Amino acid sequence: MAAPSESVPELTARLNELIRSSQKGDIVLVAMTSIQSLTIAFRDQQNRAEATQSVFESFVHILTRLLAEIEVFTENADSNRNGQLESCLRLTAECFRCLRNACIQCDKNQSHGRNVGLIDSTVQILQFLHGLRGFQSDVLSPAFQCGLQFLGNLAAGNEESKNIVWKNAFPDLFLNYLNHWDKKAVTYCCMVLFTCLSAERTADLVSHTKGVELAETVVKICRTEPELDWAFLIVTDQFLKCPDLVAAMYTKLNNQGRITVLDLISAKLSERRLGSSASSDELNVPERLMQFLAGCFQEKCMAVLKFTSATDAEDEEALIVIRLLDILCETTSNHEKFSYLQNPPGLIETVVELLYQTHLAGKQSRNVFSVSQSLSFTSHNSHPAVGFKAHLIHLIGNLCHNNSENQDKVRELGGIPLILDNCSIDENNPFVSQWAVFTIRILTDQNLQNQEVIAQMAHQGVAESAMLNNMGLQVEERDGKLYVKSQKHSS
Incomplete structure (x- = not known):
């Protein structure tokens, strides 16, 4: 016309x-x-x-x-x-x-x-x-x-x-069209919802009888319609800023929904890692949310041992543990923002115990947690648990960074020999030797007792000199005592 x-x-x-x-x-x-x-x-x-x-x-x-x-x-x-x-x-x-x-x-x-x-x-x-x-x-x-x-x-x-649209449309109109058969209607409804949401309205969802249901519905859209950017933005730019809402819907969601939420959190964290132009405040994840996720990891982490069976390679509870570990590694790598994650009661103990259990499981039978040095052994290359032990060692290092209390706990739990036992090349754990070097250096940093443990292991032949040299460490004996020194400071 x-x-x-x-x-x-x-x-x-x-x-x-x-x-x-x-x-x-x-x-x-x-x-x-x-x-x-x-x-x-x-x-x-x-x-x-x-x-x-x-x-x-x-x-x-x-x-x-x-x-x-x-x-x-x-x-x-x-x-x-x-x-x-x-x-x-x-x-x-x-x-x-x-x-x-x-x-x-x-x-x-x-x-x-x-x-x-x-x-x-x-x-x-x-x-x-x-x-x-x-x-x-x-x-x-x-x-x-x-x-x-x-x-x-x-x-x-x-x-x-926005106030009047929200008053008239929440919750029934939003719920009706978020669940609509017409995909464009779902898209436009997400657009209206995103436009109307604020920190206060997002927080109000927790106490409303249909508020958590609405949040669950948006997460479902993220899973079934991953190309729908509006739903992604609702979760990452609004829901994730409200730890109470995330905890409420995470508790009610099935395992597929939980995996979706964790993937969205990982995507939000990756924006910071990839140098997003957004401000640091926009990319920050609330402390209480990360503490909640750390608690979920502690509670459910042993589910990853289901991966010892080849028939459980897609077990959703075990996949959730993988996602949680990835998030914890990512966040604790940013020590300035997430140093509080070094303090949750029992977290370092849980990580060391899980490393022990997965390492033991890999020795008891042939599975994804077994050390593989054969170039012909490729059956686990695409398994979701590939790299899991390396990530556990990485997390131990992050949790012990500039934290003498956690350094001591790892020693007391027998974690140092366990980490040294994972220093060899392992196809099922790419870069595990590099993460072991990283973690051992952190464990021995200004910690004489941990240095002494490694020195005794070297003296007894448990830890090889070549392996320690690769870590940039060397053992010296002075006045009848053994010391571990960094090679860069040795004369």
């Missing part, structure tokens, strides 16, 4: 006159052309600026009449009525399309739409359309798709509009 020759004020006057002169039931016949002309006109920013409250009042009138007619038509199923209902649905879609265009980056029109009550009218129609069945998607879908887009544009950057 060509651009309208009339101005927005002229088109508005024409539409108002048509509404006044129309009789009940013929609104569809008289209004469509004028509304289509306004839809085109509102694509231009200057035309949007010319809109007055009058045009938005006209749309309240039209949509109210349309809803009444749709309700009547749906109660009487015959071919003639169906044709009239389809016409009503097409006009409804055009009204929302026009309003959507009118509110694009236009605070004045957002305020007009809000002040005349269009939010309430739109939500009522969308809720009714959600229950309609038996129509071709090209007839029904544009109506609710454009309606959701209108709500999103009306709320974008406008706090007052």
Whole structure:
């Protein structure tokens, strides 16, 4: 359709006159052309600026009449009525399309739409359309798709509009369209939800009876529709900032949902590692959330031993442990932000014990935790637990960085010989020897007792001199005592 020759004020006057002169039931016949002309006109920013409250009042009138007619038509199923209902649905879609265009980056029109009550009218129609069945998607879908887009544009950057959209749409409208069969409707609903959410509203989800259900639904969308960026942003930019909400939904989710949440947390953390332009505050993960995840790891970590059986290579509980360990390694590597993770009661003990159990399991039978130095042994190369022991050693090193208490605990738990026993090349644990070197250096840093343990092992032949040399360490005897020194400081 060509651009309208009339101005927005002229088109508005024409539409108002048509509404006044129309009789009940013929609104569809008289209004469509004028509304289509306004839809085109509102694509231009200057035309949007010319809109007055009058045009938005006209749309309240039209949509109210349309809803009444749709309700009547749906109660009487015959071919003639169906044709009239389809016409009503097409006009409804055009009204929302026009309003959507009118509110694009236009605070004045957002305020007009809000002040005349269009939010309430739109939500009522969308809720009714959600229950309609038996129509071709090209007839029904544009109506609710454009309606959701209108709500999103009306709320974008406008706090007052966000408040009213949230008040009217939460929780039922959001839940209905997040679970909708139409993927575009799901996308636009996520857009509206993301636009309306704030730190306060996200926190309120925890106490509302359907709030956690809404959060679970968004996580499900992230899993089933991974290309839908709006759902990803809702979780990473809003939900993850509220530890209570994450804990509440994580507890209720099934294992697949939990894996999705952990993958989203990993993706958020990777933004920092990959040098995202976002500020450090935006990329930070709340302390209480990380403490919650550390607790989950401590509680469920032994489930990873299910991987000793070849038939359990996809066990979801074991996969969760893998994800949790990856997150803990990533966060504790940033000592400045996450040093508090060195302190959770029992975490270092749990990690050392799990290293012992996986190392023992690898010696008792041939499995992914067994040391493999044969280039022909490739059956475990794609196994999710490949590298697990290396990550455990990495985590031990991170937890002991500049922390003498944890250094001592590792020694007391027998962790030093255990780590030294994992210094050889292992195809099932790439870079394990490098992480062992890293961790042993941290364990011996300004810790004479740990140095003495390694010195005694070398003296007794338990730890080979070549292995210690590779770590940059050497054992010296002075005055009948053994000392471990860094090679770079030796004369």
